[in-house]
């Protein structure tokens with residue numbers, strides 16, 4: 001069987017935006033992407049803007065999603081948002097386990113696994129983020145950290161995720177996020193190849209592995225040419241229509 005993994009580029013807007021800024025950004029982005037050969041593209045705005053972004057992107061090639069989700073399905077969880085609510089809002093993606101959620105909101109490997117499962121159960125695509133800190137990288141622990149973060153996710157998804165077409169993993173070294181630093185291309189490929197092995201062993205042959213952390217128009221082509229990089233999770237550069245559209249077209253080079 002030939003495995004086809006459509007390249008994917010997702011913009012993580014983090015806690016940025018306003019009605020006006022979102023409209024300007026998306027109008028400009030849609031103009032720049034028109035008539036271009038595109039990978040799968042999505043953007044993840046803050047929760048309150050999902051209806052606006054959904055309205056602006058309806059009937060366009062760009063999908064939308066959320067930056068996190070409750071691990072619970074329904075009930076007395078003040079302030080939380082469930083995967084089925086995100087489904088109601090037309091979301092396609094949910095980023096889970098971003099390092100900023102792990103760091104500032106106490107999300108653990110186990111809660112991330114539950115979030116991935118409830119997302120998948122609601123018919124949405126979890127984008128599961130993993131990655132090591134600067135200290136862990138310096139101590140040579142990168143692969144061990146990734147194995148630890150992935151293990152409960154793979155366990156939770158075993159038998160649920162078919163061949164994994166609807167699950168995405170994003171490798172984001174914490175020290176590369178928002179810093180302008182990236183690992184070497186060889187470093188990125190080595191970690192992605194390691195993640196690929198773990199996914200294959202779990203039967204997730206179609207799961208795409210995105211790279212995230214200081215991806216920009218100027219380095220996207222090099223990163224997306226690596227054999228096990230199936231696209232990118234883009235932070236800062238996703239807030240600039242020219243940068244983000246250039247990154248999207250760079251990923252289109254992987255289309256077969």
Ligand code: PGA
Nearest residue numbers: 177178213214234235236
């Ligand atoms: P960055 O963020 O592209 O600004 O480094 C990536 C992310 O946090 O997903």
